[in-house]
Amino acid sequence: MKINSKYAQGMAALALLVSMNACKPKDAGSVVSGDAASKVYVAPGKYDEYYNFVSGGFSGQLSVYGLPSGRLLRVIPVFSVDPEKGWGYSEETKPMLNTSHGNVPWDDLHHVSMSQTNGEIDGRWVFANGNNTPRVARIDLGTFRTAEILELPNSGGNHSSPFITENSEYIVAGTRFSIPPDDKNGDVPINTYKENFKGTISFVSVDKDNGNMDVAFQLQGPGVNFDLSHAGKGKSNGWFFFSTYNTEQANTLLEVNASKRDKDFIMAVNWKLAEKLIKEGKGRKQKTKYASNRFDESTHTATSTIKTEVTVLDMKDHPGLVYMIPCPKSPHGCDVDPTGEYIVGSGKLAALIPVFSFDKIQKAIADKAFDGEYDGIPVIKYEAALYGEVKKPGLGPLHTEFDDKGNAYTSMFVSSEVVKWNVKDLKVLDRVPTYYSVGHLMIPGGDSKKPTGKYLVAYNKITKDRYLPTGPELSQSAQLYDISGDKMQLLLDFPTIGEPHYAQGVAASVIKDRSVKFFKIEENKHPYVAKGEKESKVFREGNKVHVNLTMMRSHLTPDNIEGIKVGDEVYFHTTNLEQDWDVPHGFAIKGALNSELLVMPGETTTLKWVPLKAGMYPMYCTDFCSALHQEMSGYVRVSPAGSNVPISFSTGTNMPKSDAAVPGTKK
Amino acid sequence: MKINSKYAQGMAALALLVSMNACKPKDAGSVVSGDAASKVYVAPGKYDEYYNFVSGGFSGQLSVYGLPSGRLLRVIPVFSVDPEKGWGYSEETKPMLNTSHGNVPWDDLHHVSMSQTNGEIDGRWVFANGNNTPRVARIDLGTFRTAEILELPNSGGNHSSPFITENSEYIVAGTRFSIPPDDKNGDVPINTYKENFKGTISFVSVDKDNGNMDVAFQLQGPGVNFDLSHAGKGKSNGWFFFSTYNTEQANTLLEVNASKRDKDFIMAVNWKLAEKLIKEGKGRKQKTKYASNRFDESTHTATSTIKTEVTVLDMKDHPGLVYMIPCPKSPHGCDVDPTGEYIVGSGKLAALIPVFSFDKIQKAIADKAFDGEYDGIPVIKYEAALYGEVKKPGLGPLHTEFDDKGNAYTSMFVSSEVVKWNVKDLKVLDRVPTYYSVGHLMIPGGDSKKPTGKYLVAYNKITKDRYLPTGPELSQSAQLYDISGDKMQLLLDFPTIGEPHYAQGVAASVIKDRSVKFFKIEENKHPYVAKGEKESKVFREGNKVHVNLTMMRSHLTPDNIEGIKVGDEVYFHTTNLEQDWDVPHGFAIKGALNSELLVMPGETTTLKWVPLKAGMYPMYCTDFCSALHQEMSGYVRVSPAGSNVPISFSTGTNMPKSDAAVPGTKK
Numbered sequence A, B: 001m002k003i004n005s006k007y008a009q010g011m012a013a014l015a016l017l018v019s020m021n022a023c024k025p026k027d028a029g030s031v032v033s034g035d036a037a038s039k040v041y042v043a044p045g046k047y048d049e050y051y052n053f054v055s056g057g058f059s060g061q062l063s064v065y066g067l068p069s070g071r072l073l074r075v076i077p078v079f080s081v082d083p084e085k086g087w088g089y090s091e092e093t094k095p096m097l098n099t100s101h102g103n104v105p106w107d108d109l110h111h112v113s114m115s116q117t118n119g120e121i122d123g124r125w126v127f128a129n130g131n132n133t134p135r136v137a138r139i140d141l142g143t144f145r146t147a148e149i150l151e152l153p154n155s156g157g158n159h160s161s162p163f164i165t166e167n168s169e170y171i172v173a174g175t176r177f178s179i180p181p182d183d184k185n186g187d188v189p190i191n192t193y194k195e196n197f198k199g200t201i202s203f204v205s206v207d208k209d210n211g212n213m214d215v216a217f218q219l220q221g222p223g224v225n226f227d228l229s230h231a232g233k234g235k236s237n238g239w240f241f242f243s244t245y246n247t248e249q250a251n252t253l254l255e256v257n258a259s260k261r262d263k264d265f266i267m268a269v270n271w272k273l274a275e276k277l278i279k280e281g282k283g284r285k286q287k288t289k290y291a292s293n294r295f296d297e298s299t300h301t302a303t304s305t306i307k308t309e310v311t312v313l314d315m316k317d318h319p320g321l322v323y324m325i326p327c328p329k330s331p332h333g334c335d336v337d338p339t340g341e342y343i344v345g346s347g348k349l350a351a352l353i354p355v356f357s358f359d360k361i362q363k364a365i366a367d368k369a370f371d372g373e374y375d376g377i378p379v380i381k382y383e384a385a386l387y388g389e390v391k392k393p394g395l396g397p398l399h400t401e402f403d404d405k406g407n408a409y410t411s412m413f414v415s416s417e418v419v420k421w422n423v424k425d426l427k428v429l430d431r432v433p434t435y436y437s438v439g440h441l442m443i444p445g446g447d448s449k450k451p452t453g454k455y456l457v458a459y460n461k462i463t464k465d466r467y468l469p470t471g472p473e474l475s476q477s478a479q480l481y482d483i484s485g486d487k488m489q490l491l492l493d494f495p496t497i498g499e500p501h502y503a504q505g506v507a508a509s510v511i512k513d514r515s516v517k518f519f520k521i522e523e524n525k526h527p528y529v530a531k532g533e534k535e536s537k538v539f540r541e542g543n544k545v546h547v548n549l550t551m552m553r554s555h556l557t558p559d560n561i562e563g564i565k566v567g568d569e570v571y572f573h574t575t576n577l578e579q580d581w582d583v584p585h586g587f588a589i590k591g592a593l594n595s596e597l598l599v600m601p602g603e604t605t606t607l608k609w610v611p612l613k614a615g616m617y618p619m620y621c622t623d624f625c626s627a628l629h630q631e632m633s634g635y636v637r638v639s640p641a642g643s644n645v646p647i648s649f650s651t652g653t654n655m656p657k658s659d660a661a662v663p664g665t666k667k
Helices: A005-021 A036-040 A190-196 A271-279 A358-367 B005-021 B036-040 B190-196 B271-279 B358-367
Strands: A050-055 A062-067 A071-076 A109-117 A120-130 A135-140 A145-151 A156-160 A170-177 A198-206 A213-222 A225-231 A239-245 A263-270 A284-296 A301-314 A322-328 A331-336 A342-347 A352-357 A370-374 A377-380 A386-391 A397-402 A407-412 A417-422 A428-433 A438-442 A455-460 A476-482 A489-496 A503-507 A537-541 A544-552 A555-557 A560-565 A569-576 A585-589 A597-599 A604-609 A615-620 A633-639 A648-650 B050-055 B062-067 B071-076 B109-117 B120-130 B135-140 B145-151 B156-160 B170-177 B198-206 B213-222 B225-231 B239-245 B263-270 B284-296 B301-314 B322-328 B331-336 B342-347 B352-357 B370-374 B377-380 B386-391 B397-402 B407-412 B417-422 B428-433 B438-442 B455-460 B476-482 B489-496 B503-507 B537-541 B544-552 B555-557 B560-565 B569-576 B585-589 B597-599 B604-609 B615-620 B633-639 B648-650
Touching: A036 A489, A036 B036, A050 A109, A050 A455, A062 A489, A071 B489, A109 A503, A120 A156, A120 A503, A145 A213, A156 A225, A156 B615, A170 A239, A170 B615, A190 B560, A198 A225, A213 A271, A213 A284, A239 A271, A239 A331, A239 A342, A263 A271, A263 A331, A263 A342, A263 A377, A271 A301, A322 A342, A322 A352, A322 A358, A331 A397, A331 A407, A342 A358, A342 A397, A342 A407, A352 A358, A358 A377, A397 A438, A407 A438, A417 A438, A438 A503, A455 A503, A489 B071, A537 A560, A537 A648, A544 A560, A544 A585, A560 B190, A569 A585, A569 A597, A585 A604, A585 A615, A597 A604, A615 B156, A615 B170, B036 B489, B050 B109, B050 B455, B062 B489, B109 B503, B120 B156, B120 B503, B145 B213, B156 B225, B170 B239, B198 B225, B213 B271, B213 B284, B239 B271, B239 B331, B239 B342, B263 B271, B263 B331, B263 B342, B263 B377, B271 B301, B322 B342, B322 B352, B322 B358, B331 B397, B331 B407, B342 B358, B342 B397, B342 B407, B352 B358, B358 B377, B397 B438, B407 B438, B417 B438, B438 B503, B455 B503, B537 B560, B537 B648, B544 B560, B544 B585, B569 B585, B569 B597, B585 B604, B585 B615, B597 B604
Parallel strands: A213 A301, A225 A331, A322 A377, A544 A569, A560 A633, B213 B301, B225 B331, B322 B377, B544 B569, B560 B633
Antiparallel strands: A050 A062, A050 A503, A062 A071, A109 A120, A120 A135, A135 A145, A145 A284, A156 A170, A170 A198, A170 A225, A198 A213, A225 A239, A239 A263, A263 A322, A284 A301, A331 A342, A342 A352, A352 A386, A370 A377, A397 A407, A407 A417, A417 A428, A438 A455, A455 A476, A476 A489, A537 A544, A544 A555, A560 A648, A569 A604, A585 A597, A615 A633, B050 B062, B050 B503, B062 B071, B109 B120, B120 B135, B135 B145, B145 B284, B156 B170, B170 B198, B170 B225, B198 B213, B225 B239, B239 B263, B263 B322, B284 B301, B331 B342, B342 B352, B352 B386, B370 B377, B397 B407, B407 B417, B417 B428, B438 B455, B455 B476, B476 B489, B537 B544, B544 B555, B560 B648, B569 B604, B585 B597, B615 B633
8 A cells, every 4th residue: 555655644643633632631620610500401391492403424314402401302214214203114104215226224414404595594494415325305394304305316425415505496415426427337447437437416406385306407527526515695695615525536545545635626606507507408418317205294105206317517518607716635614604705615634724705706707817627627726716714723624603793613623622713804713622523513593694693512523531431332422612702611511313413503483383283184185094983994905904093092993903814914004093292102013024103193104014923913002192001902813824714803892702701809 | 882981981080180281380490499400410521420221112222311411322222223323234233133023123112120239230231121022132231232132932012021130030021912822823813812812921031140031931821911010129039029900801992991990910929939840840841932132242243043942830830929919900010119028009090009018918828818819829818918008199100219218209190290208107208290191210229229319210201392392293201300308309301212111220330430442353253354454355255245344544445346246245344443442433335225334443243235236336434533534435336247347356556547637727
């Protein structure tokens, strides 16, 4: 293995710095002032001030926390199956995880974007990216459920996603790993990367009424790695900015080979021009396959559709569409300030933070202040685009959020700290340590045109000695800071589900009154709904047996079922007849090679069960629902294949035919 | 449907009581005194005082919380798959979820028992029950991982489980739903319950050195529902007590038909006699099938063994083995005080709490103070066993825990409160409201011979307005109380994962220094381990391709793999070469119909992948590990079936053969 020796030295220095983190004083109590306890305490029955939507990273899910308490309010299953909720197991939700590869039970959710209207968070949806098998998801903030998942063609890792425009016209998705496009032969030697691999950016349209997503168009360009991105806003609305790395186009040992260049690029995309080109028919139709999965709330059922075509613009063919801006040392974060004028690039191996000016970029374009081309794309001169550099901010800047007072907060991975600086004069104002190796930051609204200025959360990558140990795997960690004063104050450590990457937050008032409390049973259009116990039934269609079953405190209807045979496919279509908040029922049957169902009031959900042995199978309600929950159960009798036992079903009437006495207590 | 009208009235009254809970003042702030914030605040970097192991209910998992902060330290996957950790997806963990029915991806974990030595929690293991497809699990408190899962034959719902004896000789498992025994024909009419269904109690032995579990013997008796249980301790060590319901032996609409009798039973089992009978060969061998799944830490791999026989004692055939004690109104909790003298029965529809005396029970047995038999089992006279009744404690007593001062704390489901009473004089000392519908309670050590007296946690079944809303499904809720004074003080509400049932807790000092930090690579006996990058390789065996891959900050070895063909079964055996705490790596590949792997330092874990299409597949590390984590990636080339591309693999050497230039920035 051949390693650039200068680079190796740099890495050794970085490694030393990283290891130095572990030498920080273990006792952070001293940096916490006396009022921290009361600042984070939310008394029983009181509400948190903010919702915090936190990516679950390799869990594939989205976590909802309350701030300032740091309490986990809900884990919303998105890209990964969740046997607790039947997500990916019920017949209704299986289509949500369909892809062109088949049913994928897991993904890696890195970033979230809340929907915006006029650059402000509107509380309608949260979008999230799936990084491994490239997808984007839309979560409905009325139901707190995933409403849609869209696969992305021509992509190999969807990382710079799902960042959003200021009126939610588009979310974007930039491929992290370039690959040969789907309509080319991908069976090529890996070391033909430079010839055969392409980098693709997807613009996913969002229907302004119902949120439905489609791949509006894709931009195809050089094979590089796209890392992060953000939309312009205000004056820069109409543009999108993406960070890139591996502009060396290495295909192996990227740790060394993708870190050779002093500068990679921020890529600026004029998406309004792209829209215009598409309207003018300048797009190229490309054959591919990708899944579009949507959940219909009236039938409580998802449908997966495989789409076969996408419209592509080749970056280098359309002058004015795409520009490259040099950015030092493997850019990672790419953030835009609330005014839209300042674009912050964060070279993760850098010791300074370059801040670019939108006005200067426009002038550079007009002046053709270019420094050559990269694969046919004009490269704007660094100085022509640069507003200025934040000097000595720390080591390894990653991500920047903004407050309501013109300040920026940048996470420093290598030196493990948050650095506050003024956007106008680029002076460092304050710095606080994080424990350890901070990744993303979040200020509620800190990515919008209207940031708040009370709390900042740092999402950390290493936990070490922050909590009681739990074996080789430790919880990930978030840290809450008070940023209302001149100096940042550490308030609280709280653990997170999975690995937190980007998160967003919003005042509770924007969302809490939108919450759907239950589904109206009279609006339930599920084909196998039973809208009352009298509609419950069991019927056979060949080897398929449908059980239209109702659940109501505290019995199943029917609760005695006979006539099922080995080899049957049994579908329990369970309807929760309750019409009140917080009264879910659950459903499970012994030995099923399946999860449970968790059924909300008014909803119908289906469990498929293929019994493999004759015998007696208990079924029951899994979600404690009343003082007589333990009694909410029943039996299914399974007879051998070819048996003559007829279908029968009942609740409360299948009494013993023989008058077998209950054992008495007298002898 | 025919419903007992008197009963229906009673239920209506209960329903009214339940609905009244919703009228409680929403603002609980007034009941929280000023110092609560400081009492629950654990400053960043400080440790919690207690570990709290909380059942995840229908999540199937075990949650680890810190107290008093209520912070979620870890979710340990037990009975349900966890795509985040690869649990149930990696080749090594798939056998853990095997059963006689096949691979079951979910269960319903209700209760936990921590291992004990001399009646005190010793910090070695936590046991847990699977309620749906009857199983018990053992979780190792060095690794915080599930080390063993044992299926239970002759069972239909394993609810009164896994309660433990004072030296961890046995954990028990009582069937919640009686069924025809496994060696009988289970294909019988459901309404032949009284003739054909049996209730089975399993005694599972625990090896005192390595914790390995086996079904030592089972007791078979009348078809009833076993609910909860606890071992005797001290003077009553050698006995086990189980609550029963549905002694009516109803087979349908249990809500009505299993609540007809004024009293069901607490069943007292002399397990030392059972042991003696088994030793004397009095057990009956019964054919059955059940899975015994054990994880081997040296190979990092689980093995599932199907066992085919179990030893059974029929309850009524062995005088002195089992007695019934009448207990009012559908007994639920069955708890034994720290001295072992008092057995508390909690009739969930009752308005009093009967407390039985072990000494009186023994005397009643000696005196034959019986009130007839139940299916051949002597029924001890209620008064002969009764120590006394706690009068007017509230409505719907469920579960009781004990403190270090001779007090008992009982949860009241219907009246939503915790009631403190003195064990000796049975006087009610204090009561505090819970929000809402409390189930189990937990005091660290509160189930052992050495309870503590500082905190009590109530695990609630309904959340309603306790937190910011999250759509139709709300988080479950726990509430922390200070019980160190005469009056209980509500300190904190915190949400829980899944539905909490029973929980246990112990002082942090008992566990925290046992934590395994990483696995020693030199002790790794996995057959496909690569103990260094030089040992990494890719080799073909027919259509199986093995990739012995290493992970080390920040590259995969190999990271370029060619020669894979459509239809191959590819096994990525990934070894994490790190030897430091908190440096896991993850592994994923695009389009795999599988989860990720999360690989701890020194461990080898295997992902199976069957590529379905030719093309280029990125793979990468999913767990942020360094500043160059984003670079820790590679490509696998998949060629069509029948292709001649040979197997090749490398990291850092597969450079372009053509001298294709990287796009320059000059033109």
